[in-house]
Amino acid sequence: MSNLNYKHLHYFWTVAKAGSIARASEQLHLTPQTISGQISLFEEVQGEQLFKKHGRNLELTEAGRLVLGYAEEIFSLGQELEEVLHHRPTERTVQLRVGVSDALPKALAYRLLEPALKLPQTLRINCREGKLESLLADLAMHKIDVVMSDSPMPPTVNVRGFNHLLGQCGISFFATAALRQQYPAAFPACLEAAPLLLPGEDAALRSKLLHWLDAQQLHPRIAGEFDDSALMSAFGQAGAGFFAAPSAIADMVMRQYDLIQVGQTDDIEEQFYAISVQRKLTHPAVLAISRAAQQDLFGNVASNRSSPHNSEG
Incomplete structure (x- = not known):
């Protein structure tokens, strides 16, 4: 991907795991309109539609599932980094x-x-x-x-x-x-x-x-x-x-x-x-x-x- 914005990626990741913008907005403490706009901007920059509507919820497209796989790894490593820095300063998992x-x-x-x-x-x-x-x-x-x-x-x-x-x-x-x-x-x-x-x-x-x-x-x-x-x-x-x-x-x-x-x-x-x-x-x-x-x-x-x-x- 080019020009990857990690804040946008985090919004996408949260929405994908929550299943809807409304639930994601509660977790992120942001308005649904803000998240929706950021997701749309993320899709526009990447040139791919990442979600499709399914009733009141959102489903991932094929491109969305691909991005989610990488997002899971990125944020998992981020969490691991925090654990290492705060709890295991001399040991790498x-x-x-x-x-x-x-x-x-x-x-x-x-x-x-x-x-x-x-x-x-x-x-x-x-x-x-x-x-x-x-x-x-x-x-x-x-x-x-x-x-x-x-x-x-x-x-x-x-x-x-x-x-x-x-x-x-x-x-x-x-x-x-x-x-x-x-x-x-x-x-x-x-x-x-x-x-x-x-x-x-x-x-x-x-x-x-x-x-x-x-x-x-x-x-x-x-x-x-x-x-x-x-x-x-x-x-x-x-x-x-x-x-x-x-x-x-x-x-x-x-x-x-x-x-x-x-x-x-x-x-x-x-x-x-x-x-x-x-x-x-x-x-x-x-x-x-x-x-x-x-x-x-x-x-x-x-x-x-x-x-x-x-x-x-």
Whole structure:
């Protein structure tokens, strides 16, 4: 934007959050006419209509939603600056805005992010979950710092970014002890005709798992499909079926859900990525995540080189 007036931006931000000029005028202790005039001037300078009327209230236009996203960040940083100056004069809070693909197992997402909590600096994590394409759009607009995913950037996404491999591992299968007793054959034969819980279509593991079952000539009964890995684990805990998860978090899955590990295979390999707009990772929290993933969580990544995604936006 050119000639940005931060007072006008603050008026816009207040109206957008309040939903009407009348409510915003009460909060700002200004007349509705004053605010309305300032908003109109702001729109005129920016060359975009930011609000449209909806009954007695105002709704944001597409341009308005874009401006609101930046306004939220600007005034959030302003508030943080005040807190640092008044309460923490010698310490700067490190903010990590991370997008977590909804296909990434929740337990693994936590294990990946956990090292950032051990930084000597005070850390504030803003964690956003969603579809990978949506998170990549936020990354391109600098609304988030990094995206954690179980797959690299799709070649069809028109965003310039870089895939940083965090690690790779095989998968393990889990079940309750009672369900395992019902299907006592050795692994993987125990999966034949057994109830199986599958990850959703967005998960990279799903297609690999189905191909592996075909190769093993196994025909389990699909008892459920889940976009949310935590919900799938909860159903597994209830005995609804066998399910698979990355071997890197096998101990955590067994402990958290009181399950047993039925078997493990490296024929199915999952890879996990940090996706950023930088060729080289620089954020201290993301660097801590990357180091811990490669050295401790996975421990089998020979190189930390990043691979570029060639599409540019």
